[in-house]
Amino acid sequence: MPLDPPPRDSQGEVSPHDHAGIFPDDGVIRRISPQQWVYDAKIQKKRVSSIAFKPSTGEHEGMSVDLQKLIEEAGLDPKTYILSTPWIGAVRFTAGGLRAEGLMVGYDPVDDNPFHGQVWGPFSKQTPKRLAALATEFVPIQERDD
Amino acid sequence: MNRTRFAAASMQQLRIETGADVVSHAAFSSNIVCEPRRAWWHPIVARLDELCKLPIGWDGYHAPPVLFGNAYFAINMLASACPFDAPEPQIVPGSNGDLQIEWHTETADIELHVRAPNDVDAWRAQTSTPDHEDQLHLTIDFKVVAGWLAELSETPIAARSSAA
Numbered sequence: 001m002p003l004d005p006p007p008r009d010s011q012g013e014v015s016p017h018d019h020a021g022i023f024p025d026d027g028v029i030r031r032i033s034p035q036q037w038v039y040d041a042k043i044q045k046k047r048v049s050s051i052a053f054k055p056s057t058g059e060h061e062g063m064s065v066d067l068q069k070l071i072e073e074a075g076l077d078p079k080t081y082i083l084s085t086p087w088i089g090a091v092r093f094t095a096g097g098l099r100a101e102g103l104m105v106g107y108d109p110v111d112d113n114p115f116h117g118q119v120w121g122p123f124s125k126q127t128p129k130r131l132a133a134l135a136t137e138f139v140p141i142q143e144r145d146d
Numbered sequence: 147m148n149r150t151r152f153a154a155a156s157m158q159q160l161r162i163e164t165g166a167d168v169v170s171h172a173a174f175s176s177n178i179v180c181e182p183r184r185a186w187w188h189p190i191v192a193r194l195d196e197l198c199k200l201p202i203g204w205d206g207y208h209a210p211p212v213l214f215g216n217a218y219f220a221i222n223m224l225a226s227a228c229p230f231d232a233p234e235p236q237i238v239p240g241s242n243g244d245l246q247i248e249w250h251t252e253t254a255d256i257e258l259h260v261r262a263p264n265d266v267d268a269w270r271a272q273t274s275t276p277d278h279e280d281q282l283h284l285t286i287d288f289k290v291v292a293g294w295l296a297e298l299s300e301t302p303i304a305a306r307s308s309a310a
Contacts, residue, residue, distance in 0.1 A: 031206030035197070038236045040250040042273070049238040050257065051246040056209075064207040064241070088206040116207075125267065125281055 003070065006107045013060050016120035018104035024096030027068030027138075028105055028117065031082060032089045034141050048091065048141075053131035055123050062118035067107065068092070070115040081115075082139045089141030097134055101127060186234035194221060197239045205241055213243035219263035220245060227288040232295045249298060256294055270294050 003021040006014045022028075036052040039045070055063045071078045082090045095105045104120040121127070200211035224235065224247065238246045240259075247258040253274070259267040268291055270280040282290060 033205045033239075035200070035204060036238050038238060038248055038250060040255075041252045042250065042255075049236075049246060049248060051238050051240045051244075051259065052205075054240060054259075057242045064205075082206070085203075085206045090206075110208075113207075125269070 001073070003107045009060070014106070014108040014118070016060055016062065016104060017106045018099070019107045022067065022095045022105050022107065022117070024094060024099070026095045027078070028093045028095050028098060028119070029066040029068055029078060029082065029090050029138055030063065030093070030135065031066065031085065032091055032141055034087055034089070037141060048132055048135065050128040050132050053128040055119070055121060062106070062120035065117045065119055066113070066115050067117045074115070079139050087142050088139070090139040091135035092138035093131070093134060101130055101134070103127070184228060184230060184232065190224065190235065190237065191221065193237050197237065197245060200239060204239070207241070209239070209241040210243045212239050212245050215263050216243060216245055216260050220247060220260050223258070223260070223266070223288055227291045227295060229292070229296050229299050231299045233298060249295075251298060254298055256298065258291065
């Protein structure tokens with residue numbers, strides 16, 4: 001079922017909101033670039049840097065995500081859809097898990113991604129690290145050799 | 147691109163980005179003339195150069211490359227704050243043209259989020275004190291970070307001494 005259109009401000013920009021049509025168990029996918037992988041000597045392997053879970057700046061900017069249910073309802077495979085961008089991997093949250101961190105999960109379709117959503121704050125200093133711990137691998141990140 | 151070329155090229159770009167006088171804008175401009183070298187210096191400069199050339203949307207969404215002003219500031223901050231034997235940092239781009247400088251060793255994690263020149267969130271966690279984290283907002287004085295990095299550099303020596 002399509003989501004209701006998101007609320008917009010007088011400039012037509014999507015306003016931060018917690019969309020009632022995004023249910024607690026719905027998947028929320030965050031694309032991860034290998035540029036944001038770091039080696040951690042404590043676990044002796046690479047992991048995602050906390051900076052990958054910090055929001056964009058700007059009045060209405062949050063953390064960009066893809067809404068898994070919308071991709072599936074369009075008849076697409078979410079993993080294949082994510083992999084359409086070279087080198088990109090992804091992690092997955094549930095909307096309920098993000099809301100438990102005090103965040104809002106909204107719908108923000110853009111021209112090149114009708115399944116785009118945003119996660120809005122408040123983001124505390126600890127939020128990115130908590131999200132890094134909460135995230136589960138969805139599409140393995142491909143390591144570049146160059 | 148070596149550091150001198152990076153600094154020279156950055157002056158022009160920084161003027162374009164900020165409209166500011168580059169020499170007075172840099173927190174540690176004197177280090178451009180008197181540059182200390184670490185073993186990892188050239189790879190770090192090359193990494194910053196790479197991050198400034200990332201294509202728009204490198205993160206799978208619409209992130210821009212790292213802003214030259216942030217890279218320029220970061221390299222000066224590192225020159226000022228890093229002891230000669232500091233471990234090599236990792237540099238990670240953010241979604242706003244920002245960047246994060248990180249160390250993740252067996253004994254501590256240090257992250258310096260360069261949101262903009264003179265706007266840095268610094269964070270440290272140590273395995274020896276798991277219930278305590280250091281968190282500061284820094285602008286032009288990075289002595290605290292220099293202290294953290296000195297401790298990080300000394301830890302393996304201390305560990306060897308106690309083991310002996």
